Amino acid sequence: MARVRDEQKFNQCREALLAVGEELFINNSFNSVGLNDILREASIPKGSFYHYFDSKEDFGMQVVQHYGQQNLQALETLLERSDLDSYDKLKTFFQGSIDHYGEIDYCQGCLLANLSQELADVNEKLRCKINELSQLMVDRIAECLKGPEARDLNLGELNPDEGAQLLMNSWQGAVMKMKLQKSRQPLDMFMKFFFSR
Numbered sequence: 001m002a003r004v005r006d007e008q009k010f011n012q013c014r015e016a017l018l019a020v021g022e023e024l025f026i027n028n029s030f031n032s033v034g035l036n037d038i039l040r041e042a043s044i045p046k047g048s049f050y051h052y053f054d055s056k057e058d059f060g061m062q063v064v065q066h067y068g069q070q071n072l073q074a075l076e077t078l079l080e081r082s083d084l085d086s087y088d089k090l091k092t093f094f095q096g097s098i099d100h101y102g103e104i105d106y107c108q109g110c111l112l113a114n115l116s117q118e119l120a121d122v123n124e125k126l127r128c129k130i131n132e133l134s135q136l137m138v139d140r141i142a143e144c145l146k147g148p149e150a151r152d153l154n155l156g157e158l159n160p161d162e163g164a165q166l167l168m169n170s171w172q173g174a175v176m177k178m179k180l181q182k183s184r185q186p187l188d189m190f191m192k193f194f195f196s197r
Helices: 007-027 035-042 046-052 056-079 086-103 111-119 124-144 160-181 185-194
Strands: none
Touching (some): 007 035, 007 046, 007 111, 035 056, 056 111, 056 124, 086 160, 111 124, 111 160, 124 160, 160 185
8 A cells, every 4th residue: 555645744844955955055056065965954865855856956946936935925925014105015125135134244145146147057947947036026026116106216217117127136236245245235225225215
């Protein structure tokens, strides 16, 4: 008789592996992390890894999906708040990220940005997945820029899609500069330009 898989335990173990992957990839890089590093950090045997993922690339895809969905969910949670207008929702979202980076001494950066720099030219599947997740964030932010908030954010001359793209491009640039300088100053400059209302 075939054994029935315990879905709850399976999902918990899979989530734990994804968290390990996120931590390893954001502190190192995709290419510098080997399967043995993942197994050692997760304290699982090699055979168990392949119970959850087909390959290291599949694992990377799932880590990227997990990380991107967490970011999108954080934004969605703020967008559902009825006590804030769109401007304050976005301001709160970016300020929350700044607070997080402060807790880790302005290092690491964004996993999606880090991996896009590392892999965009060498791994088409991961490039497409990162681009897809980034675009979902841009699309949700664009919905916030359909009212007077665009003018409040110094984006009044742009349509909502252009404004959201510029806002996210500027944010990613500020995060990259933050990592380089190990300083919150680039993030503060971002906030000063876009959120000075």
